[in-house]
Amino acid sequence: MKDKTIPLQLVVLAPGHFHAALVQQEMYPGVDSIVQVYAPEGPEVQEYLRLVTGFNNRQHSPTRWVEQVYTGPGYLEKMVAGAPGRVVVIAGNNQLKSTYIRRSIAAGMHVLGDKPMAINAADFDSLKLAFEDARKNKVLLYDIMTERYNIMNILQQELLLRPEVFGVLEKGSLAAPAVVKKSVHHFRKTVAGKGLIRPAWYMDVAQQGEGIVDVTTHLVDLIQWTCFPGQVIDYHKDIKMVTARRWPTGMTLQQYEAITGEQHFPDYLRKDLDKDSVLQVYANGSFDYSIRGIHAQVAVSWAYEALEGGGDTHFSRIRGTKAALEIRQDAAQQYRPALYIVPVDDTPAYEKQLQEQVTLLADKYPGIQLKKVQEGWEVMIPDVYKPGHEALFSRVMKKYLAYIQAGHMPEWEVAGMLAKYYTTTQALALAKKSAP
Structure with a gap:
């Protein structure tokens, strides 16, 4: 586990959904103001940067995020080659999410994933393995449940x-x-x-x-x-x-x-x-x-x-x-x-x-x-x-950071995530099977 005296480093991977920016609506104690961003070049990463810039420039309680951006080929390889112990936020293309999660955990990174972390039965099988890998690598995988x-x-x-x-x-x-x-x-x-x-x-x-x-x-x-x-x-x-x-x-x-x-x-x-x-x-x-x-x-x-x-x-x-x-x-x-x-x-x-x-x-x-x-x-x-x-996204982040600081999550959290994605992916399978 990362030394608690050293600020946690946030990493944002391929931010294709605006939820990636919403977790940065405020600053967090023990989290570095420098954020590493790895993404393919295009409008999605630019929209993410626009939102974060808006938080930095707002009149009331502006944030102080400094975005270090790498865009281009090999962005995933470049990210996983970095130091372990970082916290990667994954909110974007769900077809790629299971790969992003598995690779990040294998690199020794904590993962905060936007919902859904599985969109079909194959993704659910991958998610089960991701939780097993997270336990072995002593990192935490969590999803953003604002509600x-x-x-x-x-x-x-x-x-x-x-x-x-x-x-x-x-x-x-x-x-x-x-x-x-x-x-x-x-x-x-x-x-x-x-x-x-x-x-x-x-x-x-x-x-x-x-x-x-x-x-x-x-x-x-x-x-x-x-x-x-x-x-x-x-x-x-x-x-x-x-x-x-x-x-x-x-x-x-x-x-x-x-x-x-x-x-x-x-x-x-x-x-x-x-x-x-x-x-x-x-x-x-x-x-x-x-x-x-x-x-x-x-x-x-x-x-x-x-x-x-x-x-x-x-x-x-x-x-x-x-x-x-x-x-x-x-x-x-x-x-x-x-x-x-x-x-x-x-x-x-x-x-x-x-x-x-x-x-x-x-x-x-x-x-x-x-x-x-x-x-x-x-x-x-x-x-x-x-x-x-x-505003609820920062509350999820605070709960997740508390789990990281403690070094573990309650057993019910992990079991609940598995049960939740089993339920939704099984529903999809049944709906497709039942369709005329």
């Missing part, structure tokens, strides 16, 4: 762990799952105040991965983290896939150009054009599965662009014997995420227990309170706990 730091998800877990409020987790069924997680996303969006330019390959599921193995990584992770916190999930016996399906989002050339800047579909996408030359991107998927006998349903869909005033949305329902805990974010709430407690029996006795538990919870999160609504109770959460999605 664990979203206050809505934090409070949903807190309430689930209070039997006076939630009861115990229902088992559910295929017709009525105990846990439902759904999210809607958009290809065209704004990041750090500017229109996001996506790389051309982002619409190629062979390189980016299908939707059923991409954003679903977050949703499956939240199911494990919320319902079984700190517990080791054994994917061999705890996960059972039930049903799965996938479907495409259509994208015209004009829409494709607006988000990539490219005026023509590349050759590798021509196979995905329909008879009207509309690109069919398999960005959508849903699946039902059981985890330790609890029936769960996961779904993700991608539209081209949000309706005015809208954005990415998240829905979550977890059913207990006393209440369901729901996170809703849709047009009915003006796309404002909100957390609800929907009691099975909203009696005066239940209300008394609920008020007592939320008062106790407010000791940990001052300012939260309850508001009576038609279907139950809304948890009112002060804005101070809602920094926005982009």
